[in-house]
């Protein structure tokens with residue numbers, strides 16, 4: 281679908297918020313807390329951004345983009361080329377980070393721009409009268425996006441870990457202090473998420489939720505191997521410059537996918553034979569080491585042949 285960019289707002293150092301409205305005569309689809317859209321950029325690449333506004337009012341969408349110093353082109357393109365009035369192609373909202381609305385208590389943990397999906401969740405929890413708490417760490421007050429939106433609430437704890445006298449977030453302490461039946465949500469950089477997964481390992485799996493806010497995926501395009509599909513018996517040569525997902529889709533193989541950059545887990549595929557070259561952010565270290573599953577949108581192969589359960 282298409283939506284018109286109607287406002288660009290400086291939210292924090294390096295962070296712009298972008299507000300979209302539907303084109304005349306159209307409406308934007310409703311969305312759930314935690315949902316994202318994939319926007320198409322000028323050079324055809326797509327990027328996922330969380331919808332951060334209150335899902336109760338889908339008359340507009342808002343996303344926020346942090347200009348990453350290591351940008352592969354996505355955030356840099358948006359910061360440099362998007363302007364008010366631009367019509368942007370985007371997908372309907374989808375949700376890889378859904379909120380459990382039945383939770384007795386929700387603990388939100390955000391690192392930097394990872395605050396964005398949690399904002400719509402907080403609005404939703406308020407709307408349905410469910411208790412929550414937020415632990416938000418940013419480098420400095422200048423870099424803490426949406427902090428004004430959150431200030432003045434007892435259940436919001438903001439910390440700065442990059443200033444003199446600042447303090448790192450006690451992630452272990454936050455996770456351990458959460459009530460046993462709480463649902464936990466974390467969005468932030470990879471190191472934070474890895475630590476979070478470790479600290480929360482003893483909790484019921486369905487209560488521990490996470491989302492990577494950035495994908496700096498180095499998609500495997502080295503090629504030089506064959507992909508064989510165990511169920512159909514088809515096989516395809518993956519040449520240099522190809523990625524597995526594109527080759528499968530081009531040949532009519534029905535593979536579910538969403539983010540295309542190794543963060544959502546939608547394209548997770550069982551490996552029957554071969555050694556995957558993992559490039560995703562979704563699998564745990566143990567899962568990667570086992571070699572049993574892989575993300576075909578971004579990962580490649582270290583052996584000559586990969587047999588997939590497709």
Ligand code: FES
Pocket residue numbers: 536537538539540541542543544545546547548560562575576577578
């Ligand atoms: S499509 Fe999202 S991880 Fe592959």
